[in-house]
Amino acid sequence: MVVASPSPTHPEKVQFIELPIIDLSAERSKVINLVIKACEEYGFFEVINHGVSHDIITRMEEQGLGFFAKPLGDKQKAGPATPFGYGCKNIGFNGDVGAVEYLMLGTNSLSIVERSYAISNDPKMFSSAVNGYVEAVTGLACEILELMAEGLRVQDSSVFSKMIKDVDNDSIFRLNHYPPILCNNNNNNKDPSFLANKVGFGEHTDPQILTILKSNDVGGLQVKSQVDDGDHGVWVPVPPHPTAFCVNVGDILQAMTNGRFMSVRHRAMVTNTSKSRMSMAYFGAPPLDTCLTPPLELVTPRKPLLYRPFTWDEYKKASHSLRLGDSRLHLFKAT
Ligand SMILES: C=C1C[C@]23C[C@@]1(O)CC[C@H]2[C@@]12CC[C@H](O)[C@@](C)(C(=O)O1)[C@H]2[C@@H]3C(=O)O
Ligand SMILES: O=C(O)CCC(=O)C(=O)O
Numbered sequence: 001m002v003v004a005s006p007s008p009t010h011p012e013k014v015q016f017i018e019l020p021i022i023d024l025s026a027e028r029s030k031v032i033n034l035v036i037k038a039c040e041e042y043g044f045f046e047v048i049n050h051g052v053s054h055d056i057i058t059r060m061e062e063q064g065l066g067f068f069a070k071p072l073g074d075k076q077k078a079g080p081a082t083p084f085g086y087g088c089k090n091i092g093f094n095g096d097v098g099a100v101e102y103l104m105l106g107t108n109s110l111s112i113v114e115r116s117y118a119i120s121n122d123p124k125m126f127s128s129a130v131n132g133y134v135e136a137v138t139g140l141a142c143e144i145l146e147l148m149a150e151g152l153r154v155q156d157s158s159v160f161s162k163m164i165k166d167v168d169n170d171s172i173f174r175l176n177h178y179p180p181i182l183c184n185n186n187n188n189n190k191d192p193s194f195l196a197n198k199v200g201f202g203e204h205t206d207p208q209i210l211t212i213l214k215s216n217d218v219g220g221l222q223v224k225s226q227v228d229d230g231d232h233g234v235w236v237p238v239p240p241h242p243t244a245f246c247v248n249v250g251d252i253l254q255a256m257t258n259g260r261f262m263s264v265r266h267r268a269m270v271t272n273t274s275k276s277r278m279s280m281a282y283f284g285a286p287p288l289d290t291c292l293t294p295p296l297e298l299v300t301p302r303k304p305l306l307y308r309p310f311t312w313d314e315y316k317k318a319s320h321s322l323r324l325g326d327s328r329l330h331l332f333k334a335t
């Protein structure tokens, strides 16, 4: 299996910029301003003091690590990730590969209970950890989406959050596991210039509204910033943080803010640390038949409608027909 490596002849620019870390317990108007600025500049920020308990996160991490520690044959009992189940190296349906294995789940609590029998030897423990985690991060995503709507001065402050609160929401929960690279050199991996680097999860944007991601203490996530290098962008590593959640603006939030927020391009790299990395990603998505178009306040003669109205079903189908790194929103440009 060939895993893409960043080209040694055309090295990509990596820059250590300080990305925004927002304290959600600070004064509301301050938080709102920081959230808006981060979404406009990067489409990415981290949140601390978010109210999701350490216990909920730890229980989910333990269940995730327990699953990936199983022999391959047992993990495959979860079924193939088409759409929900276990996947290894292959990402999506169009030939993308990465140094990653993953477990994909819907977020409906009953479906999690049902699936947990094929996933865990202690299904009750597994489903209670996942349901507790999903409920907590959905709440966090709603809170953040309401801060965004308020900051954009949209009258209905639940315009974004109501889509993922809907009982028919199409949100996804995904666990990614990146085994360490076992690198043989005579350097005992002490000289950083010997660090091997390969792509765990290639460059892409998330198609949904908002992603809430937590990883363990191993780095690897990088986000693309256009701030200093407008033409191609630079890769900015996101250092692991003991308590923070990462928040990504997804494609349909870019469309629903009429281009004011930017859907962030990101990727996960794997370096030859001795420890594996695990990330837990919640992707908030609306019901399939939701018509996606910005609230009236965000469309003005000076800022005409950028994308035609489309349903999440249409957008999801378009995404699934494309490669991981392909841009998709331009297919929905208003004429
Ligand atoms: C190659 C692909 C994998 C993906 C579906 C797609 O066709 C393009 C978007 C990819 C992505 C990125 C964010 C999430 O991890 C994901 C579950 C999603 O909704 O869109 C994945 C899809 C996937 O792995 O199936
Ligand atoms: O593992 C990560 O940090 C990124 C994963 C990701 O981008 C995804 O699952 O869409």
Ligand SMILES: [Fe+2]
Residues within 6 Å of the ligand: 204, 205, 206, 266
């Ligand atoms: Fe992603």
